[in-house]
Amino acid sequence: MIPAAFEYVRAGSVDEAVALLGRDEDAKLLAGGHSLIPTMRLRFSRPSLLVDIGRLDDLRYVTANRDRIAIGALTRHAELIRDPVLREHCAVIGEAAALIGDPQVRHRGTIGGSVAHGDPASDLGTILLTLDAELVARGPQGERTIPAAAFFTGPFHNALEHQEVLTEIRVPKAAGTYLKYVRRAPDWATVGVAAARVDGRVHIGLASMGPTPLRARSVEDAFADGASPADAAAHAADDTMPPADASASSEYRAHLAQVLVRRALENS
């Protein structure tokens, strides 16, 4: 499986990448490539220009201030796993990164690429939604911050404009957990459930239960009103559209979501 031909340019800075994207409406950014290249090989994606930002090492960092953590968009999954700041202040991100793909994939894949790809089964996307993360994008008009709740707009679609580059992800310091059900170790989540305590309230996120990562708002409300984990988890599939595919039927996904949400709440 060989991708369709494309032009390749390596960007030396974010601003250069923004300008290069403006050259071609079918241009795409290449970071670690571990979401994009497989889709190009299947010819689901045929960009005419690839702007490689994979060498912009100034976008590989994790820093913390008093209550927030900033993660450079090109930080790789393997770096998220071993990062001491995340381990101390938001360990769920590294714990989820450790469940993505396999070691080879985690050596190349980046948090920004994973999130911008917008797979509804994205582990990190689900966690960012659960944490009420903010995503920082830079474009021709400068920088803007997009709340995670507004970022995921549909399957493989997000709120980034064509010329915008995702540069940073900001998350609160928070305790959380991520439970992922898969049939084989490197698979995408059949269902994934994130739980995190943010500003005293438990948030629940769902992977692979609809067209984008989703929040289980009715579970959150019930739990906040004093429902037991089991009673709150009964709402896990409310307002979802679980897909049916070779891994699982919709009904099975709805069942899994309830089981995993209950376990996640019991851990919170």
Added chain:
Amino acid sequence: MTRVALTVNGSRCEADVEPRQLLAYFLRDQLGLTGTNVGCDTTSCGTCTVLVDGESVKSCTVFAVQAEGCEVTTVEGLAQGDELHPVQQAFHEQHALQCGYCTPGFVMATISLLNENPNPSEVEIRDGLEGNLCRCTGYHNIVKAVQAAARAGA
């Protein structure tokens, strides 16, 4: 065509490649290093695993142009003359292969694993090799080989 310059098994090389040329096929077809196999072609089986700057990657999912300036190591770059690399020696001694097709990928993945974790537990070995598939051995002897290589200080 795009000019790419990189180091492969310690030797500097430069070549003109199509940007869509994948590293696995660049190594095999342009450099003649056919020790790196291609199996599933979908980032699953791991037989195309090579080291890029010391870390395991699946070379079917990296464009050759992305390896510009990098140090790439394939299975051909491991032995010193007739002396096998300790991981190769351990796979040989523990009979960690049958047909051998997955072996170059397992050896490269093992080297990367032991670089990051020189004394892995059995569970850490099995998790650490989750990106590689073997359809003959049932993995038991592969795990033994990794343990032997770790003991040998590979």
